[in-house]
Amino acid sequence: MKLYEFAPAPNPRRVRMFLAEKGVTVETVQIDLTKGEQRSDEFRAINPAMDVPVLELDDGSRIHQVDAICRYLEESYPENPLWGRDPLERAAVNIHNHQIMLNGLMAVAEAYRNTTPMFVGRAVPGPHDYPQSPELAERGFARVANFFADMNQHFASSEYVVGDYFSIADIQTLIVIDFARWIKVKISPEQTHLQRWYDQVSARPSASA
């Protein structure tokens, strides 16, 4: 297997951490987003959505979208399940993972892409160009603040996102918290529950994958 990715970017890190938790190593190919390599004809032929990560299988099949890649990996490497151990737990992981993507990852992306000069005229990744919007940036920052506050409250009574079970939803949350540094948002000193969870999860060896 081969992973097309860009090491500094948050979405590929979600897959790298998932792979590390599974103990699976793959060849990686760097697509430099700062140079616009994702928009080249060559990469567009690999992924028409023009984003990373993309997992290429040994038979040449390709999977893009982080959740689709991680689902594939979960089914291919079922040991140490990260999407839930039974139907109800899988439902809980899905609920949280989706909400964290919408309310966390997308919120940081909204603030970041609408304020960063590199994304002038490209506020949304992919083949279509959209202008930046100061209103969306402002809304993004407000949503990120709420996300941090909500997660702090959540971790007051839960070891991980889903009870005492470490899952892909924790991977996603860690990536959101670290991505938020790019917009200069950090865990505040009074968010002690979120900090406790963050210290615990970022100490896992997979966090540095």
Ligand SMILES: N[C@@H](CCC(=O)N[C@@H](CS)C(=O)NCC(=O)O)C(=O)O
């Ligand atoms: N929904 C996609 C999002 C992937 C995505 O947005 N990747 C970013 C890097 S973190 C990207 O490739 N951006 C390309 C660009 O900005 O043009 C997924 O889950 O895989």
